[in-house]
Amino acid sequence: MYPNWILQRAYLTPLRNGLTYNGQTWTFQKLNDLSLKRARQLTALGIKQGDRIAIMGPSKPTLVITMYACMHLQCEMVMLNRRLSQAEIAYQLEDSEAAAVLIADEDVEKLPLHTTCHLFSAIEKSTESAIDITKEWSLNQTTSIMYTSGTTGFPKGVRQTVGNHQASATASVLNIGLQADDAWLCAVPLFHISGFSILVRSLLYGNKVHLYDQFDVEAISQNIIDGDVTHMSVVAVTLERILHTLEQKNAQASSKFKMMLAGGGPVPVDYLKRAHALNLAVAQTYGMTETSSQTATLANEDAMQKIGSAGKPLFFNQIRIAEPNANGEGEICIRGPHVTPGYIGRFAEKEVTIDGWLHTGDIGYMDEEGYLFVIDRRADLIISGGENIYPAEIENVLLTHPAVKEAGVCGIDDDEWGQVPIAFVVLKEQVQVEQIQAFCQKKLAKYKIPKEIIVTDELPRNGANKLLRRKLIN
Amino acid sequence: MYPNWILQRAYLTPLRNGLTYNGQTWTFQKLNDLSLKRARQLTALGIKQGDRIAIMGPSKPTLVITMYACMHLQCEMVMLNRRLSQAEIAYQLEDSEAAAVLIADEDVEKLPLHTTCHLFSAIEKSTESAIDITKEWSLNQTTSIMYTSGTTGFPKGVRQTVGNHQASATASVLNIGLQADDAWLCAVPLFHISGFSILVRSLLYGNKVHLYDQFDVEAISQNIIDGDVTHMSVVAVTLERILHTLEQKNAQASSKFKMMLAGGGPVPVDYLKRAHALNLAVAQTYGMTETSSQTATLANEDAMQKIGSAGKPLFFNQIRIAEPNANGEGEICIRGPHVTPGYIGRFAEKEVTIDGWLHTGDIGYMDEEGYLFVIDRRADLIISGGENIYPAEIENVLLTHPAVKEAGVCGIDDDEWGQVPIAFVVLKEQVQVEQIQAFCQKKLAKYKIPKEIIVTDELPRNGANKLLRRKLIN
Numbered sequence: 001m002y003p004n005w006i007l008q009r010a011y012l013t014p015l016r017n018g019l020t021y022n023g024q025t026w027t028f029q030k031l032n033d034l035s036l037k038r039a040r041q042l043t044a045l046g047i048k049q050g051d052r053i054a055i056m057g058p059s060k061p062t063l064v065i066t067m068y069a070c071m072h073l074q075c076e077m078v079m080l081n082r083r084l085s086q087a088e089i090a091y092q093l094e095d096s097e098a099a100a101v102l103i104a105d106e107d108v109e110k111l112p113l114h115t116t117c118h119l120f121s122a123i124e125k126s127t128e129s130a131i132d133i134t135k136e137w138s139l140n141q142t143t144s145i146m147y148t149s150g151t152t153g154f155p156k157g158v159r160q161t162v163g164n165h166q167a168s169a170t171a172s173v174l175n176i177g178l179q180a181d182d183a184w185l186c187a188v189p190l191f192h193i194s195g196f197s198i199l200v201r202s203l204l205y206g207n208k209v210h211l212y213d214q215f216d217v218e219a220i221s222q223n224i225i226d227g228d229v230t231h232m233s234v235v236a237v238t239l240e241r242i243l244h245t246l247e248q249k250n251a252q253a254s255s256k257f258k259m260m261l262a263g264g265g266p267v268p269v270d271y272l273k274r275a276h277a278l279n280l281a282v283a284q285t286y287g288m289t290e291t292s293s294q295t296a297t298l299a300n301e302d303a304m305q306k307i308g309s310a311g312k313p314l315f316f317n318q319i320r321i322a323e324p325n326a327n328g329e330g331e332i333c334i335r336g337p338h339v340t341p342g343y344i345g346r347f348a349e350k351e352v353t354i355d356g357w358l359h360t361g362d363i364g365y366m367d368e369e370g371y372l373f374v375i376d377r378r379a380d381l382i383i384s385g386g387e388n389i390y391p392a393e394i395e396n397v398l399l400t401h402p403a404v405k406e407a408g409v410c411g412i413d414d415d416e417w418g419q420v421p422i423a424f425v426v427l428k429e430q431v432q433v434e435q436i437q438a439f440c441q442k443k444l445a446k447y448k449i450p451k452e453i454i455v456t457d458e459l460p461r462n463g464a465n466k467l468l469r470r471k472l473i474n
Numbered sequence: 475m476y477p478n479w480i481l482q483r484a485y486l487t488p489l490r491n492g493l494t495y496n497g498q499t500w501t502f503q504k505l506n507d508l509s510l511k512r513a514r515q516l517t518a519l520g521i522k523q524g525d526r527i528a529i530m531g532p533s534k535p536t537l538v539i540t541m542y543a544c545m546h547l548q549c550e551m552v553m554l555n556r557r558l559s560q561a562e563i564a565y566q567l568e569d570s571e572a573a574a575v576l577i578a579d580e581d582v583e584k585l586p587l588h589t590t591c592h593l594f595s596a597i598e599k600s601t602e603s604a605i606d607i608t609k610e611w612s613l614n615q616t617t618s619i620m621y622t623s624g625t626t627g628f629p630k631g632v633r634q635t636v637g638n639h640q641a642s643a644t645a646s647v648l649n650i651g652l653q654a655d656d657a658w659l660c661a662v663p664l665f666h667i668s669g670f671s672i673l674v675r676s677l678l679y680g681n682k683v684h685l686y687d688q689f690d691v692e693a694i695s696q697n698i699i700d701g702d703v704t705h706m707s708v709v710a711v712t713l714e715r716i717l718h719t720l721e722q723k724n725a726q727a728s729s730k731f732k733m734m735l736a737g738g739g740p741v742p743v744d745y746l747k748r749a750h751a752l753n754l755a756v757a758q759t760y761g762m763t764e765t766s767s768q769t770a771t772l773a774n775e776d777a778m779q780k781i782g783s784a785g786k787p788l789f790f791n792q793i794r795i796a797e798p799n800a801n802g803e804g805e806i807c808i809r810g811p812h813v814t815p816g817y818i819g820r821f822a823e824k825e826v827t828i829d830g831w832l833h834t835g836d837i838g839y840m841d842e843e844g845y846l847f848v849i850d851r852r853a854d855l856i857i858s859g860g861e862n863i864y865p866a867e868i869e870n871v872l873l874t875h876p877a878v879k880e881a882g883v884c885g886i887d888d889d890e891w892g893q894v895p896i897a898f899v900v901l902k903e904q905v906q907v908e909q910i911q912a913f914c915q916k917k918l919a920k921y922k923i924p925k926e927i928i929v930t931d932e933l934p935r936n937g938a939n940k941l942l943r944r945k946l947i948n
Contacts, residue, residue, distance in 0.1 A: 001792075001809065001810075001830060002790055002810075002811070003789070003790065003791075003792060008789060009789075011786065011844055012786050012789065135792075170644040170647075170648075173644075173647055173648070173652060174644075174647070174652070174678060174680070177651070177652045177653045177654060178647060178648070178652050179651045179653070180651060204648060204789060205648060312485065312486050313486075315477070315482060315486065315678060316476055316477065317477075318475075318477060318609075318610075335475065336475075336476075337476070356475060370485055
């Protein structure tokens with residue numbers, strides 16, 4: 001048995017700062033008190049221990065406290081992505097069979113019409129019911145559920161357990177080290193593993209999280225120059241904005257700033273060089289929802305001589321390349337205590353590992369020193385500003401339009417976002433592409449809407465009639 | 475599954491220094507290569523994967539390499555205490571049914587006569603047999619076995635698993651932090667958990683161990699003043715010697731030196747104050763063989779305002795006081811992934827925990843902020859220079875002497891060792907106490923031999939005729 005992280009942290013270091021937001025701070029004791037109160041309020045509203053609960057809200061302290069309250073109640077939190085369309089949210093609520101939806105007042109319009117929900121403002125005003133908080137958690141208990149798409153285009157709800165999160169946090173600390181005054185800047189979404197894992201690490205490490213509800217590049221850059229933080233998680237697009245701002249200010253990262261963890265897809269080499277010139281250590285990482293954050297991370301000391309690599313696995317993790325070709329390239333497989341035990345909902349029965357190995361679908365190789373290089377993403381995955389986009393999901397939407405006969409989606413390079421999706425369609429009746437685009441807007445999160453829709457006579461297919469997405473553009 | 479620590483560390487940071495001894499250094503790659511070679515040599519000598527193997531030797535690199543070789547072979551290492559008498563060693567070899575004994579040449583005379591063994595020098599010269607090294611370990615696999623006495627006086631072989639050691643090392647890092655250039659001074663015995671846990675942490679953290687085969691107070695103090703180390707494990711008696719040396723030199727600990735971990739019994743308040751004046755951070759810890767090292771540790775920041783406390787539990791651990799009296803004092807009970815699953819040999823069937831809680835027999839209380847205070851040790855335990863001495867074990871030996879009718883042992887305060895044992899005996903025939911002392915010398919480790927043997931007419935007993943050791947001295 002393992003301790004309830006929030007209780008334990010409040011017990012061990014009650015007076016340490018656990019959260020900073022907009023000039024305000026909360027100690028771990030305060031976070032515990034507030035989240036226990038909120039747990040009692042949720043209980044008064046009918047939420048029971050172990051319920052599966054969907055949550056949506058911007059990255060503000062009330063969201064953190066609501067998450068911690070759910071954790072006190074050992075609820076399985078379905079983390080709703082704020083960028084999703086109503087149709088996408090409806091799918092996740094239906095698939096997860098969430099017993100309740102907790103939503104920030106400002107996000108209520110993102111929900112499908114007539115969704116029963118508890119507004120954060122209502123929860124905060126609720127009466128309280130007495131509860132018996134469990135002081136111990138088990139490794140197999142599901143803490144969070146995050147939806148991720150895949151080859152089929154049907155998003156799958158990935159379970160992330162207490163054991164997964166603990167393994168990830170402890171393996172990470174063995175790689176990047178730890179000091180009592182470390183502080184993590186969080187401007188990545190809390191509904192993604194990149195953001196939620198910052199909260200988990202904060203609870204396990206006793207470190208402060210400095211939370212931003214927007215990617216305010218000016219404020220964030222200033223914090224890196226002379227502020228309170230030592231670490232930050234970025235994706236390529238946010239890293240570039242920070243680099244640009246520092247360059248414009250002719251400023252360097254403060255000497256107390258230690259490291260940026262750069263995930264969510266490859267970081268252009270040029271960015272790494274610019275960061276190096278700004279005294280900004282950037283550690284590239286390879287992680288995914290199914291592995292509760294990092295599997296491999298390139299140490300800063302290796303950043304320049306191993307450019308383009310995602311580094312070596314963290315201590316408790318293993319990586320192997322399945323069925324490598326003559327160049328050693330093959331599917332990246334992952335094993336370790338950080339790998340999800342599986343999915344929920346319609347994919348609950350799907351085996352997530354084979355002999356304990358997660359087959360990622362990503363293609364890569366290990367160099368002679370054992371550094372991982374990821375050369376091609378799974379299932380034609382498009383990564384746009386750190387968000388994963390699966391072509392099949394967009395194609396499924398396009399195919400529901402009455403005028404569309406066939407659809408193929410792929411990513412094209414984009415200076416700002418890394419990649420953006422574009423679509424090729426074969427029509428069965430005349431239609432304006434603007435109409436198809438408007439159709440997509442109702443069904444898809446904004447970042448998934450094809451930036452361009454190209455009408456064509458046929459799509460490239462192989463002998464088995466399988467769509468060859470990589471041949472869409474030639 | 476978890477990775478083989480030695481392989482994984484050599485893979486992740488091959489060029490980092492893993493061991494320093496006497497001016498020589500070994501990288502993790504080198505330690506791995508040498509231990510793999512030694513594993514092949516052990517295999518050639520007939521040692522099989524998973525065998526239970528007893529090991530004895532001074533704290534020199536060859537012992538570390540032999541231990542790592544046994545770990546590669548997933549052997550269960552019975553760690554023989556070099557201070558034991560032949561009779562005590564014979565008991566442990568018999569009880570553990572060790573398949574082989576590996577012994578440093580200089581220690582061979584410590585073994586019972588006619589013990590079959592492999593000398594380190596012979597192993598080092600052996601041919602090699604090919605082996606298939608297991609890359610993965612399981613949490614339940616036993617890494618080490620250490621004998622500890624108890625109320626019965628019959629030493630029990632405590633299993634310490636991969637999971638126990640990992641939990642201990644990761645919980646410790648969450649408390650004391652970690653930097654890549656941390657280096658641990660090891661002058662505590664490797665056959666004790668205090669020393670072996672330094673090796674485990676080195677493998678998990680990628681930190682250097684600076685090993686000493688003797689407690690050379692001059693060299694060690696100089697290292698703390700201007701050397702390469704950042705951490706050190708001490709017991710009260712060694713701490714005092716270092717303090718004394720620093721005071722005599724009018725020197726302070728170097729600014730890079732971070733912390734001393736002080737275990738093996740209480741540290742006098744005066745020592746803590748003197749350490750404070752020397753800029754030497756001392757963290758008092760409460761640990762035992764059954765918990766693979768620390769359960770609770772007092773953070774340095776709390777050292778002065780919580781003098782005498784052993785601190786709070788490490789993150790993954792829990793402590794509760796069973797059946798507290800009106801003052802909150804009761805038996806200290808421990809739960810967590812660092813608690814041994816049990817014993818071997820004649821105590822293999824003995825349950826070590828009740829509902830998951832290890833009942834230590836130690837008496838203590840938690841203050842209102844949750845800091846642990848240990849006020850009385852289990853089973854009249856005597857702690858002498860960091861070594862545990864159980865009165866029952868000495869009494870058992872005394873009672874085997876033909877002239878002794880009854881025996882009672884307790885500890886008395888000692889300026890140098892903290893405590894030393896003394897004995898009270900009721901005789902059935904005339905005998906010189908020197909003869910009894912000589913008798914003890916054959917049967918007991920030197921530190922267990924009563925410093926004084928007092929002949930008396932009767933021993934203090936309660937109504938049930940139970941010996942009241944605490945009333946021996948009045």
